[in-house]
Amino acid sequence: MTAPLRLSVRRSEVPPPEAPDRRIEISLRVPTDLGVVEEAVDLVARHCLASGIPPRAARFRLRVALCEALSNAIVYGNRMDPAKRVDVTVVVTDTTVSVQVRDEGDGFDPSGIPDPTSPERLEMAEGRGLFLIRQLVDEVRFNERGNSICMILHRA
Amino acid sequence: MTAPLRLSVRRSEVPPPEAPDRRIEISLRVPTDLGVVEEAVDLVARHCLASGIPPRAARFRLRVALCEALSNAIVYGNRMDPAKRVDVTVVVTDTTVSVQVRDEGDGFDPSGIPDPTSPERLEMAEGRGLFLIRQLVDEVRFNERGNSICMILHRA
Amino acid sequence: MSFTFRKDEAKGVVVLGVDGQLIVGNRHELKQKVLDALDDGERKFLIDFTSTGYIDSSGLGVLVSLSKKIREVSGELRLAGLNDDLRTLFELTKLDSLFAINESAEEALAAF
Amino acid sequence: MSFTFRKDEAKGVVVLGVDGQLIVGNRHELKQKVLDALDDGERKFLIDFTSTGYIDSSGLGVLVSLSKKIREVSGELRLAGLNDDLRTLFELTKLDSLFAINESAEEALAAF
Ligand SMILES: Nc1ncnc2c1ncn2[C@@H]1O[C@H](COP(=O)(O)OP(=O)(O)O)[C@@H](O)[C@H]1O
Ligand SMILES: Nc1ncnc2c1ncn2[C@@H]1O[C@H](COP(=O)(O)OP(=O)(O)O)[C@@H](O)[C@H]1O
Numbered sequence: 001m002t003a004p005l006r007l008s009v010r011r012s013e014v015p016p017p018e019a020p021d022r023r024i025e026i027s028l029r030v031p032t033d034l035g036v037v038e039e040a041v042d043l044v045a046r047h048c049l050a051s052g053i054p055p056r057a058a059r060f061r062l063r064v065a066l067c068e069a070l071s072n073a074i075v076y077g078n079r080m081d082p083a084k085r086v087d088v089t090v091v092v093t094d095t096t097v098s099v100q101v102r103d104e105g106d107g108f109d110p111s112g113i114p115d116p117t118s119p120e121r122l123e124m125a126e127g128r129g130l131f132l133i134r135q136l137v138d139e140v141r142f143n144e145r146g147n148s149i150c151m152i153l154h155r156a
Numbered sequence: 157m158t159a160p161l162r163l164s165v166r167r168s169e170v171p172p173p174e175a176p177d178r179r180i181e182i183s184l185r186v187p188t189d190l191g192v193v194e195e196a197v198d199l200v201a202r203h204c205l206a207s208g209i210p211p212r213a214a215r216f217r218l219r220v221a222l223c224e225a226l227s228n229a230i231v232y233g234n235r236m237d238p239a240k241r242v243d244v245t246v247v248v249t250d251t252t253v254s255v256q257v258r259d260e261g262d263g264f265d266p267s268g269i270p271d272p273t274s275p276e277r278l279e280m281a282e283g284r285g286l287f288l289i290r291q292l293v294d295e296v297r298f299n300e301r302g303n304s305i306c307m308i309l310h311r312a
Numbered sequence: 313m314s315f316t317f318r319k320d321e322a323k324g325v326v327v328l329g330v331d332g333q334l335i336v337g338n339r340h341e342l343k344q345k346v347l348d349a350l351d352d353g354e355r356k357f358l359i360d361f362t363s364t365g366y367i368d369s370s371g372l373g374v375l376v377s378l379s380k381k382i383r384e385v386s387g388e389l390r391l392a393g394l395n396d397d398l399r400t401l402f403e404l405t406k407l408d409s410l411f412a413i414n415e416s417a418e419e420a421l422a423a424f
Numbered sequence: 425m426s427f428t429f430r431k432d433e434a435k436g437v438v439v440l441g442v443d444g445q446l447i448v449g450n451r452h453e454l455k456q457k458v459l460d461a462l463d464d465g466e467r468k469f470l471i472d473f474t475s476t477g478y479i480d481s482s483g484l485g486v487l488v489s490l491s492k493k494i495r496e497v498s499g500e501l502r503l504a505g506l507n508d509d510l511r512t513l514f515e516l517t518k519l520d521s522l523f524a525i526n527e528s529a530e531e532a533l534a535a536f
Contacts (some may be wrong), residue, residue, distance in 0.1 A: 023184070023185055024182065024183070024184050024199070025181070025182065025183040025202075026177070026180065026181065026182050026203070027180070027181040027183075028180050028181075029179055034336050034337045035337050037335065037336060037337055038332075038333050038335060038337055041333075043180070043206070043207070046206035046207075047180075047182070047203055047206045047207070050201070050202035050203045050205065050206040051200070051202075051203070056397070057396075057397060058365060060397040061397075063365075064366050064367075064368055064401065065364050067333075067335055067336070067366070067368045068368055068369055071335075071336040071368065071370065076338075080257065099391075116405065117405060119407040122375055122406060122407070122409075123380060123409060123410065124373075124374055124376070125373035125374070125376050125377045126369075126370075127369075127372075128299075128369035128372055128373065128405050129368075129369040131369075131405070132368075132369050132401070132404065132405065135404045136404075146327075183520050186503075190448050190449045191449050193447065193448060193449055194444075194447060194449055194450075197445075210430075212509070213508075213509060216478060216509040217509075219477075219478050220478050220479075220480055220513065221479045223445075223447055223448070223478070223479055227447075227448040227480065227482065231448075253525070272517065273517060273518040278518060278519070278521075278522060279488055279492060279522065280485075280488070281485035281488050281489045282482075282485055283481075284481035284484055284517055285480075285481040285482075286483050287516075287517070288480075288513070288516065288517065290463075291516045299435065307523055
């Protein structure tokens with residue numbers, strides 16, 4: 001080694017994440033209080049960012065859908081009972097982000113919700129929550145009882 | 157209303173988080189591969205940031221401690237067996253951040269680790285991992301088997 | 313979240329800005345502000361979403377019922393400053409057909 | 425993580441920069457670089473941590489063994505650019521007593 005030299009060694013990249021290992025779970029327990037919905041949504045959105053969900057549009061859709069699901073869980077599920085809780089679980093894999101919101105209520109039948117965009121419903125103040133969720137995320141699943149909604153976004 | 161006026165209404169703050177509700181759990185499954193330690197540490201650090209762990213020093217200590225625990229889990233716990241996994245669980249409450257690292261190994265007795273700062277050990281290349289963990293975090297707990305370490309940082 | 317509230321004297325328009333989210337936890341504040349102004353005799357309203365993060369279905373619901381209330385007294389409501397994400401919410405729910413929507417607050421003011 | 429590697433001809437010092445983390449997954453690269461340079465006859469080494477995030481115990485271990493190797497051939501090793509967090513690691517492990525540590529790479533070069 002006689003002349004000044006400068007070389008840079010880059011670590012080889014982490015192996016392509018085909019492995020089903022790359023899975024992050026975030027869970028959050030939310031009190032039955034409409035005043036904390038915004039904070040809970042923000043917190044989840046920040047964790048999604050930390051997990052590497054970059055497209056702005058995906059984060060927007062997730063925030064609105066989560067906000068809807070949380071307020072339904074608080075108002076209809078837990079019927080504002082402060083002794084009850086809402087559990088949010090986010091699972092991020094390489095292909096999907098799924099957000100589950102579970103309340104302590106009796107559940108309901110989500111198949112019977114009318115279309116809020118029909119002319120006779122367009123000027124109603126209510127009834128757009130589940131519709132928006134269904135429009136904003138790629139997949140919606142309920143558990144049998146109907147007190148747990150799982151909203152799935154496909155990545156890329 | 158006759159003159160131009162400008163007023164701003166701030167939502168009242170979320171009630172002070174005395175409630176034991178404010179609890180975020182992050183879990184992450186890590187393959188038995190030393191090449192992913194850095195990425196796993198970064199990911200957890202980003203989630204800690206998202207959970208609101210701001211002091212730089214706390215994040216630094218957490219990163220080093222987690223790095224140590226992960227490499228011990230991979231090397232000594234899982235003995236580099238790629239069929240095994242390491243599970244990381246971070247629980248953030250208002251008062252603590254706890255990071256649990258669990259491997260699929262047989263465990264060990266952490267009480268028998270000699271002091272690496274003693275003069276006869278100072279020039280050894282190894283043996284500083286658990287010592288650093290103990291120095292950097294506020295509390296360290298092992299499960300009985302010794303294949304799971306829980307590192308706790310007190311917030312504020 | 314905070315609302316800003318000012319009167320454009322030249323055009324006689326009450327301009328409300330939504331700073332943050334318009335959602336279940338705060339929509340009543342916006343509603344009350346507009347109802348109070350209607351009581352005070354105001355008839356022209358512009359809601360500016362330039363600084364808004366997101367809106368949920370109950371926020372949309374409040375806009376729908378305000379729009380009805382304002383129409384009932386022959387008033388006028390305009391929305392402005394919706395970014396692409398927010399505009400999508402109005403399109404998905406077909407509410408874009410119900411509201412007069414302008415690109416910017418300036419354009420909306422000019423349109424009154 | 426990447427290492428930078430250059431020779432300061434004026435002082436005859438090999439300067440290594442650690443860009444990122446010095447940890448279990450990459451410490452061997454640093455070790456190999458220094459051992460190769462020792463084979464090439466180099467005797468003066470400066471490791472610059474200005475762009476380093478964190479170091480783990482195996483990174484510290486590599487520094488300890490390199491320090492021994494360099495001393496064995498009457499060479500000289502200096503460390504520089506440790507921020508407060510990194511310096512704490514050396515203090516906790518008492519390795520600050522084992523290494524010649526300078527504030528900056530410039531100061532370290534001047535000290536050879
Ligand atoms: N978590 C839940 N538990 C029980 N019922 C629910 C739940 N979520 C939604 N519902 C029912 O579904 C209906 C439609 O909800 P949604 O589409 O969000 O509209 P809105 O909340 O505006 O009525 C609600 O009125 C309620 O009866
Ligand atoms: N997860 C684990 N499973 C089994 N043994 C472990 C584990 N973690 C640490 N050990 C044991 O504790 C010893 C000390 O570990 P450590 O303090 O990290 O130093 P080093 O890794 O440099 O030897 C190791 O050599 C190993 O025998």
